[in-house]
Amino acid sequence: MSKAPDAPKVASLNDLLAVAYQIEIDAVDRYKLLADQMETHNNPELVKIFRDLARAEGIHGEEIRRLAGDFDVVAHAREIAKFKRSESPEEADLGSAHYLMTPWHALQLSLGGEKRALAYFTSIVETAKDPKVKAMAAELVEEEAEHVNLVNRLLLRYPKPKDNWADDLDPPVSQE
Numbered sequence: 001m002s003k004a005p006d007a008p009k010v011a012s013l014n015d016l017l018a019v020a021y022q023i024e025i026d027a028v029d030r031y032k033l034l035a036d037q038m039e040t041h042n043n044p045e046l047v048k049i050f051r052d053l054a055r056a057e058g059i060h061g062e063e064i065r066r067l068a069g070d071f072d073v074v075a076h077a078r079e080i081a082k083f084k085r086s087e088s089p090e091e092a093d094l095g096s097a098h099y100l101m102t103p104w105h106a107l108q109l110s111l112g113g114e115k116r117a118l119a120y121f122t123s124i125v126e127t128a129k130d131p132k133v134k135a136m137a138a139e140l141v142e143e144e145a146e147h148v149n150l151v152n153r154l155l156l157r158y159p160k161p162k163d164n165w166a167d168d169l170d171p172p173v174s175q176e
Helices: 013-040 044-068 073-080 103-127 131-155
Strands: none
Touching: 013 044, 013 073, 013 103, 013 131, 044 073, 044 103, 103 131
16 A cells, blocks of 8 residues: 555546556656755765666656556646655655665665555555456556566665765765
């Protein structure tokens, strides 16, 4: 289930596609924001990772648009797929971001989002009455499960950082 207790209601296939599209777009926006923050903090490795994650989520959003065919999924998403701030399932948690974070941390943020999206679409499969909604939600569950597995494989490339990873011998100073 979504982090949001009042997640958008999915009553039709078009609703599901709109919500799925919005979830991907919310993730794109969050990853772009994180990339910009990492650029500010001169962490180029994470800039690349967050931009790559944003690009991947954008591709998923475009796939959903194609699935929608002639239906204007973007407009419908603006109407019904309104998550409260930071409650869209795939959005990375900004509270966990740190200017010295490593690729391992970035992928952990991504993994959390993919797992929340998987749980969200699983809950739709479990509760949907419409067979078309149930079938499409099952496809989305399969896709999110693949994303979880992909992020887990990517994590194997990066060791978990030592406990003192956030120690900064020259921390930033406020310029007030």
